[in-house]
Amino acid sequence: MDSTTTKSVLEVMHLSAGYGEVLILNDVCLQVAEGEMVAVIGPNGAGKSTLMKANVGLVRPRSGRVLFMGEDIAGLPPEQVVARGICYVPQADNVFPSLTVQENLEMGAYLVRRGLQERLDRAFALFPELAARRRERAGRLSGGQRQMLALARAVVLEPRLLLLDEPSAGLAPRMVELVFAKVREINAAGVPVLMVEQNAREALKLAHRAYVLAMGQNRLEGPADELLTSEEVARVYLGE
Numbered sequence: 001m002d003s004t005t006t007k008s009v010l011e012v013m014h015l016s017a018g019y020g021e022v023l024i025l026n027d028v029c030l031q032v033a034e035g036e037m038v039a040v041i042g043p044n045g046a047g048k049s050t051l052m053k054a055n056v057g058l059v060r061p062r063s064g065r066v067l068f069m070g071e072d073i074a075g076l077p078p079e080q081v082v083a084r085g086i087c088y089v090p091q092a093d094n095v096f097p098s099l100t101v102q103e104n105l106e107m108g109a110y111l112v113r114r115g116l117q118e119r120l121d122r123a124f125a126l127f128p129e130l131a132a133r134r135r136e137r138a139g140r141l142s143g144g145q146r147q148m149l150a151l152a153r154a155v156v157l158e159p160r161l162l163l164l165d166e167p168s169a170g171l172a173p174r175m176v177e178l179v180f181a182k183v184r185e186i187n188a189a190g191v192p193v194l195m196v197e198q199n200a201r202e203a204l205k206l207a208h209r210a211y212v213l214a215m216g217q218n219r220l221e222g223p224a225d226e227l228l229t230s231e232e233v234a235r236v237y238l239g240e
């Protein structure tokens with residue numbers, strides 16, 4: 001993609017990052033444009049979660065840049081990343097189990113000073129199954145419903161960019177479909193999405209473009225439908 005003609009929301013440039021002495025990400029580049037849904041697929045341990053964390057300040061980049069709306073946010077503390085409108089939904093433990101559904105949404109929106117009720121109403125309209133259970137503790141929800149709640153918390157924040165780390169992890173196929181349908185709906189409303197997934201086939205069906213990450217490096221990139229039908233991707237990454 002030519003960044004001079006397409007407006008980039010997120011531009012990761014030559015990013016390297018790791019833990020202590022160990023380098024996990026090595027020279028990773030990717031872009032997310034206005035309105036786009038971009039998937040990063042790759043095997044276990046490829047560095048997908050590390051990439052997400054480096055984008056939001058939870059892992060400090062060793063080198064490279066992370067441009068959000070043209071501003072370099074690499075190395076900013078997470079609260080400043082959030083304040084710029086980037087919402088990150090982690091891979092696990094992404095709701096407060098002892099709080100109710102409604103309290104979870106209110107906690108997610110603690111930075112929001114005005115219009116909270118309208119935002120809650122919009123989130124409940126998108127997730128009616130949560131509205132029906134708003135007084136229940138999140139810990140009593142099924143895995144799929146908890147994932148819906150994590151997405152609903154993001155919706156309440158009205159993010160300018162949504163980062164999702166494996167929203168389908170551990171879910172039954174029917175639940176995966178439902179969660180992905182919600183992600184599609186959120187994106188269709190104009191929110192750019194960067195989604196990391198091990199469920200490569202489903203993620204490629206959903207995304208506009210995708211990157212294949214392996215051993216901390218970009219291996220392939222392209223339109224998601226092309227990667228879906230690529231023999232190389234099928235053989236190496238879809239296990240066929």
Ligand SMILES: Nc1ncnc2c1ncn2[C@@H]1O[C@H](COP(=O)(O)OP(=O)(O)OP(=O)(O)O)[C@@H](O)[C@H]1O
Pocket residue numbers: 019024042043044045046047048049050051091198
């Ligand atoms: N906090 C940490 N400290 C040290 N090493 C870590 C830490 N977190 C992850 N790693 C290592 O970094 C590598 C990449 O991990 P990461 O979680 O980014 O991979 P992933 O692609 O998200 O994997 P998965 O598909 O299992 O979620 C792995 O070798 C992992 O053991």
Ligand SMILES: [Mg+2]
Pocket residue numbers: 048049050091165166
């Ligand atoms: Mg991960």
